Amino acid sequence: MLARPDLFRTTLFMALTGILFGVLIQYTMSTAVVPHFLAVYTLMFNTIWLLPSLLSMLLFWLMGKRFSAEAYLECGYLAFMPFYTGLWAYFLPAGIYHYLRGDCLAYPAIVCYDEWIYLAFPVGLGFLLSYLYSILVGVRVARARWYVSFLVWTLSLSSLYVTYLIFRGWL
Amino acid sequence: MRLPELPPRVEEVWRRFRPFSALAAFFGLLLLLMWVTYVPYPDLVYLEEDGFPSAQVPAVSWPGGTFLVGRRVASALVDGFPVSVENGVARLPENLAPGWHELEIDGVSRGKVLYVAPHSPDNFFWVWVSDIHTPPFGEEKILDRKRVLDLVGELGPAFVVSGGDMTDFGLEDEYSNYLRIISDVGAPVYNLPGNHETYSDARLHRYVRELGPTNYSFTFGDCLFVAAAGLHAYRGWGGFSNEQLSWLDRELSKPAGTKFLLLHIPLAYYTGREYAWVPWCRKDNYFTQILEGHDRVMEIVRRENVLTFFGHWHTFDQEFNLDGLRFFHSPSVTQNSKGVFSAIFGITEPYALGFSFRVVVVENGRLRTVCVDQHKLSIVRENTASGQRILVTNNHDHSVPLNLKVSPGPGDYTVSAGTKSYVQPDGTFWVRLEAQPGTTEISVERSP
Numbered sequence: 026m027l028a029r030p031d032l033f034r035t036t037l038f039m040a041l042t043g044i045l046f047g048v049l050i051q052y053t054m055s056t057a058v059v060p061h062f063l064a065v066y067t068l069m070f071n072t073i074w075l076l077p078s079l080l081s082m083l084l085f086w087l088m089g090k091r092f093s094a095e096a097y098l099e100c101g102y103l104a105f106m107p108f109y110t111g112l113w114a115y116f117l118p119a120g121i122y123h124y125l126r127g128d129c130l131a132y133p134a135i136v137c138y139d140e141w142i143y144l145a146f147p148v149g150l151g152f153l154l155s156y157l158y159s160i161l162v163g164v165r166v167a168r169a170r171w172y173v174s175f176l177v178w179t180l181s182l183s184s185l186y187v188t189y190l191i192f193r194g195w196l
Numbered sequence: 197m198r199l200p201e202l203p204p205r206v207e208e209v210w211r212r213f214r215p216f217s218a219l220a221a222f223f224g225l226l227l228l229l230m231w232v233t234y235v236p237y238p239d240l241v242y243l244e245e246d247g248f249p250s251a252q253v254p255a256v257s258w259p260g261g262t263f264l265v266g267r268r269v270a271s272a273l274v275d276g277f278p279v280s281v282e283n284g285v286a287r288l289p290e291n292l293a294p295g296w297h298e299l300e301i302d303g304v305s306r307g308k309v310l311y312v313a314p315h316s317p318d319n320f321f322w323v324w325v326s327d328i329h330t331p332p333f334g335e336e337k338i339l340d341r342k343r344v345l346d347l348v349g350e351l352g353p354a355f356v357v358s359g360g361d362m363t364d365f366g367l368e369d370e371y372s373n374y375l376r377i378i379s380d381v382g383a384p385v386y387n388l389p390g391n392h393e394t395y396s397d398a399r400l401h402r403y404v405r406e407l408g409p410t411n412y413s414f415t416f417g418d419c420l421f422v423a424a425a426g427l428h429a430y431r432g433w434g435g436f437s438n439e440q441l442s443w444l445d446r447e448l449s450k451p452a453g454t455k456f457l458l459l460h461i462p463l464a465y466y467t468g469r470e471y472a473w474v475p476w477c478r479k480d481n482y483f484t485q486i487l488e489g490h491d492r493v494m495e496i497v498r499r500e501n502v503l504t505f506f507g508h509w510h511t512f513d514q515e516f517n518l519d520g521l522r523f524f525h526s527p528s529v530t531q532n533s534k535g536v537f538s539a540i541f542g543i544t545e546p547y548a549l550g551f552s553f554r555v556v557v558v559e560n561g562r563l564r565t566v567c568v569d570q571h572k573l574s575i576v577r578e579n580t581a582s583g584q585r586i587l588v589t590n591n592h593d594h595s596v597p598l599n600l601k602v603s604p605g606p607g608d609y610t611v612s613a614g615t616k617s618y619v620q621p622d623g624t625f626w627v628r629l630e631a632q633p634g635t636t637e638i639s640v641e642r643s644p
Contacts, residue, residue: 036218043222055365056332057396061233061430068226095215129334132364137329137531137550186473194474196230 030096043071053120054132074105081181085167104158111151115144235429238400243412249309252408254384260290273300313354314618314626317417325553326359326507327528332369342377344570349381352599359507360390360460366397371406388423390460398429420452434461435488448500459506461485513567527552583640588631595630612639
């Protein structure tokens, strides 16, 4: 990937899975797929990696590191795969299970019936792995020392507040 | 055919931009889709004066009481008998039995749209339920909610306000299940939409078809109730357009002794939740979920000294006093997850309320409210040889007002607790009492 980065291909792949995920999450939560929510969910899940990646890239550049932006962003995007996989790991089986059982949908199962624990565990684990992969991106692509990469990414994750503001308070 | 070659400068820009083009196009398309499907406010439906009462917004009154009709109305018949109408106010006879009655206005039948409550306007109670979140399927979950609403009906309120989020997503199946849930309440149920009703029905067309207007007002005695949908479509917060603000100003300016504003989205509360770090939800010393028109609504509420009720957050059972203004944040009917913090820190209340509703007592203009948890109140009736025995078990640490309907059959009966009222020829009557914490036994005995 470092030798032949292809952000174009990765984006197409992530977009396709993102749209599929948007449909899946809506259907398992409500049995209705609303285009507006499809756009909001897909945008939200595919933006989580973006601001920390851009901020960390900027910080590395300010530190005098020179590397391919395409490779860095592609690796940053892929580093968040475990996080997305964690979401899938809950929604796919839970959606099928509840739908076939006919007891409730995934949405009330999470917010009312304490099933958030089954969502929180894979997503939490996925996020932790994504965090570690992101640090590895700093080490391998930006050629920073591991503790510098750790500090840069930890600082960069604070940009998730902006994502929170955009999606919780605006979109 | 070969495409013409791009100028070298453009070729160079494209070569640099190409890796990022899919990302830009993807986000661009999503933003475009969001923009095209964006609905700022639902299509609100304001109940016209002449349209009241209706099947979806009935009139509520009391024996010998009054109710509003349009000012141009000349005549009204209740169960086929004429009642006096003057300046848009109809007056009922003293002997009219509590319950539902047929109403005909200016020769046009409106059906059973008049409810005569077994209450006095000087001392009555009504119930606020909200966030029922009826699912599209799952019979057990539907019955969970129905049991709460059946208990609400058993209490015998003058009327019930269902303060939004009665469905999870505003789906057809959810509305039909919701109507089943409230079918045995007995008293009128006034509905107002919540954010969840917009989730598959952004313009609230389905809501209006199933449950009627989104904005309306009604009166009971000297009290004015104004229900308003301060919602943004698809969003967990709300706001008021200029049109809605003018309507709100006009409605709340109507003369009344006590004024209630019924909303789904909280206007002012002081316990932060997931919006706590959104700057525009934070005011100096409270939070709000009303983003547009907030200051204007607060101004009207302050001017008219309005009591504001809302739901939405499920988890609070709080009264918030702000410079003498009172805001009531009520818990939900639907079960709530204990949530991550409760699970970690062992907090169970008030953050995990559910199966709960608020009872509002209005006594000579004074207000008292109590929250009732379905699992802490039970009313069991059993027939005895000489009448009926009613066992009320109240496990709250406060009393709960009751107005129990008793139908032991024809005859004259005495009751061992509470006040007997509105005795009907078939022997039916109502017993009004405050169920104190613990067990209260009410014996209904036939007089010798």
